[in-house]
Amino acid sequence: MSVPVRRWKDSNEKPMIKGKWSEKEINHLKRLLCKYASKKNLTPDQLASICGDTTPPEFSNIWTKLAKFFPNRSVQSVHNICKRYFNPFNYKGPWTLKEERILIEFVNKNGHKWKELGELLQRTALNIKDKWKQMGGERMPLRKTGTWNVEETKELVMLIFKLFKIPTDKIEAVSIDEGDQGLNRIFEVLEMHKKVFKKSEIPWEAVSEQFQTRTAQDCRTRWSYIINNKIPNQMVFSVEEDVKIFEGIRRQNATMIEKIDYGRIDNGKTMEDNKHRFKVLAKATSGRLRLSLNEILEKLEFSYNVATGFKEETILDYYTSKYPVKEESN
DSSP: OOOOOOOTTGGGTSOOOOSOOOHHHHHHHHHHHHHHHHHTTOOHHHHHHHHSSSOOGGGTTHHHHHHTTOTTSOHHHHHHHHHHHHOTTSOOSSOOHHHHHHHHHHHHHHOSOHHHHHHHHTSOHHHHHHHHHHHTGGGTTSOOOSOOOHHHHHHHHHHHHHHTTOOOHHHHTSOTTOTHHHHHHHHHHHHTTHHHHHTSOOOHHHHHHHHOSSOHHHHHHHHHHHHTTOSOGGGOOOHHHHHHHHHHHHHHTOSSGGGOOGGGOOSSSOHHHHHHHHHHHHHHHHTTSOOOHHHHHHHHHHHHHHHHOOOSOOHHHHHHHHSOOOOOOO
16 A cells, blocks of 8 residues: 655644654654665765755655655654754754853844854754744743853853953953863952942842843842852753763663662762752753653753754764765766
């Protein structure tokens, strides 16, 4: 029995499954895409171009072909999932505070022109769209929540120093890659100027307006912690350390949070610190919803894909290992 030909808008004719694709579906799609590429004798670069932002015209019918094997998914859904999961250029690395601000300013002025912004930031349109979704999109007043990183802490201190006309050169010299050591250096500089801040009121609304990605209350609370040196160094986690928590828990195949062995997580932090950190991440991810451990991990995986490009295996890795390496024909 032949599989009926799919059309781009045939989802209007019958109900389709919406929402997250299962791991089984994604792996099946990956195998089909690589099988198609092998049959067409495509090079890894050509396969990458199919999964890139703009599909080459000669391969434009690939989505309807692949969609035949997913009768309950729309052609557009097949197209989008390939672009999201299989585009080898989809992740440029962690987003900087500067990029987040550019994203917010751009959307305020121009709307959702992801491709145009992608050319400016040298990121793919889909990566930018995912980042916007991760930040809350239109559901929140363009403000982040959750843990502050070293870059944000540095930026907050610099803003306040400038308000009080205090030299910022020592703060500027702190690298965002220094982690705990960088925070210690910031604390040392703050210690020298504590008296100035105790005598003056800080205009938090103005600080928040300049900061852009945090509310006035967030800025005030963070400042209270750092000015009183109440942030234990071991409780500061980088994105990479968070990802290692995620990876460590994933490998355990635990079904409940209570069954996680935090001692098996290797990120340089103590077992108690990792336990507390995952509790914070789980709460931030779940909000008011009662999510299972697997649902929490799925949401975290999406966030880390956006932030770091964490992937176990790219489609090009799979393609070159499964099929002989193709060479461009002259």
